[in-house]
Amino acid sequence: xxxxxxxxxxxxxxxxxxxxxxxxxxxxxxxxxxxxxxxxxxxxxxxxxxxxxxxxxxxxxxxxxxxxxxxxxxxxxxxxxxxxxxxxxxxxxxxxxxxxxxxxxxxxxxxxxxxxxxxxxxxxxxxxxxxxxxxxxxxxxxxxxxxxxxxxxxxxxxxxxxxxxxxxxxxxxxxxxxxxxxxxxxxxxxxxxxxxxxxxxxxxxxxxxxxxxxxxxxxxxxxxxxxxxxxxxxxxxxxxxxxxxxxxxxxxxxxxxxxxxxxxxxxxxxxxxxxxxxxxxxxxxxxxxxxxxxxxxxxxxxxxxxxxxxxxxxxxxxxxxxxxxxxxx
Numbered sequence: 001x002x003x004x005x006x007x008x009x010x011x012x013x014x015x016x017x018x019x020x021x022x023x024x025x026x027x028x029x030x031x032x033x034x035x036x037x038x039x040x041x042x043x044x045x046x047x048x049x050x051x052x053x054x055x056x057x058x059x060x061x062x063x064x065x066x067x068x069x070x071x072x073x074x075x076x077x078x079x080x081x082x083x084x085x086x087x088x089x090x091x092x093x094x095x096x097x098x099x100x101x102x103x104x105x106x107x108x109x110x111x112x113x114x115x116x117x118x119x120x121x122x123x124x125x126x127x128x129x130x131x132x133x134x135x136x137x138x139x140x141x142x143x144x145x146x147x148x149x150x151x152x153x154x155x156x157x158x159x160x161x162x163x164x165x166x167x168x169x170x171x172x173x174x175x176x177x178x179x180x181x182x183x184x185x186x187x188x189x190x191x192x193x194x195x196x197x198x199x200x201x202x203x204x205x206x207x208x209x210x211x212x213x214x215x216x217x218x219x220x221x222x223x224x225x226x227x228x229x230x231x232x233x234x235x236x237x238x239x240x241x242x243x244x245x246x247x248x249x250x251x252x253x254x255x256x257x258x259x260x261x262x263x264x265x266x267x268x269x270x271x272x273x274x275x276x277x278x279x280x281x282x283x284x285x286x287x288x289x290x291x292x293x294x295x296x297x298x299x300x301x302x303x304x305x306x307x308x309x310x311x312x313x314x315x316x317x318x319x320x321x322x323x324x325x326x327x328x329x
Contacts, residue, residue, distance in 0.1 A: 138165020
């Protein structure tokens with residue numbers, strides 16, 4: 001085992017810690033993307049959580065109102081560290097035993113229901129869950145408006161975007177090898193995750209390879225609806241090979257469900273820590289939880305935008321394939 005892991009340890013040692021020249025543009029990029037899209041808010045924020053693992057990219061996605069002068073601080077998350085290798089090996093075993101799902105038709109829809117709770121108590125979004133539908137070929141999206149009417153919108157392709165349609169995610173997913181080392185090499189070398197998005201006014205920055213591997217794998221795990229069991233098992237084994245992956249128990253998502261909090265040590269600016277939460281029995285993806293470890297100030301402001309102990313959490317309540325928009329199961 002030591003011989004197998006030595007190249008990965010050397011790989012980490014050769015990669016410098018990401019500095020502000022990488023973190024700040026990534027935050028600015030996420031802010032630009034969320035403000036500029038016509039996506040339902042719940043989907044935007046869940047995606048922001050999924051893509052922010054490497055550098056807590058969701059920090060400035062949606063800025064809350066200035067906090068009260070002396071709010072009662074939320075205590076930092078304190079969990080019991082687990083042996084990540086043991087946990088992820090068991091997760092791989094459970095995932096490998098799942099039943100295979102059929103590949104959806106291009107005209108079917110991916111239904112998701114998400115929940116998002118912002119750091120301020122008066123900025124709780126979609127208290128009962130935000131519902132959205134995306135056609136599997138990516139040509140249309142649907143959701144309910146404030147009057148409860150189902151609205152279906154056509155989606156124009158964005159050649160500079162790094163987001164993919166469900167069908168494109170599925171195709172890219174099935175190209176991955178089931179050998180965990182080869183899977184890591186494929187992901188870290190994929191130009192799609194390196195070169196995109198290409199956005200006007202946002203400078204390009206170099207994401208460390210371990211952070212990119214972690215980000216992409218957890219993104220795939222959050223889109224678990226059609227993943228082949230052997231490939232899901234390989235992803236958990238690949239996570240165990242990434243230096244700095246940690247697992248803690250008792251981490252809660254926005255719905256209050258307690259699970260296993262997976263996070264990557266040694267990336268970001270250490271202002272906050274973001275967990276990807278897995279069900280402790282099924283190892284399905286539950287959501288995210290970001291905890292601020294110290295006050296964070298935005299440029300030029302005296303009051304912190306996020307206070308130490310603040311929590312921002314999301315929950316993936318449902319993720320299924322359906323035949324039409326408006327259908328939930």
